[in-house]
Amino acid sequence: MRKFFFATLSVLMFAATTFAQGGGAATGGGGNRGSFITGALAVGIAAFGGALGDGRAIAAACEGTARNPAAGGRIFTMMLIGLALVETLVLFTFAFAFLER
Numbered sequence: 001m002r003k004f005f006f007a008t009l010s011v012l013m014f015a016a017t018t019f020a021q022g023g024g025a026a027t028g029g030g031g032n033r034g035s036f037i038t039g040a041l042a043v044g045i046a047a048f049g050g051a052l053g054d055g056r057a058i059a060a061a062c063e064g065t066a067r068n069p070a071a072g073g074r075i076f077t078m079m080l081i082g083l084a085l086v087e088t089l090v091l092f093t094f095a096f097a098f099l100e101r
Contacts, residue, residue, distance in 0.1 A: 012041060039097030046093035053086045 061079040065072040 012038075012045070042097045043090075043094050046090045050086050050090040054083055057082050057086070 057079055061075050064075045
């Protein structure tokens with residue numbers, strides 16, 4: 001699993017710089033397909049990481065509320081703020097990946 005992770009990471013690190021190189025001649029207005037693929041991969045990885053972060057935050061909030069029900073409202077408020085920050089990172093990745101072209 002570790003080898004797969006590092007192989008994927010290395011491909012993603014070099015894909016953006018490889019596809020960012022300009023060609024000598026125009027390609028006929030088709031656009032750079034590699035930038036679309038790199039953007040889609042970036043958004044997919046960001047969504048995956050955001051989903052993992054959201055799941056851990058919700059699980060921790062549920063455990064905290066179960067241990068101390070009186071603090072449930074405060075825990076819920078802090079959880080919502082944390083979830084908003086995690087989802088904002090995903091949205092920034094989406095905006096950066098597709099508005100960068």
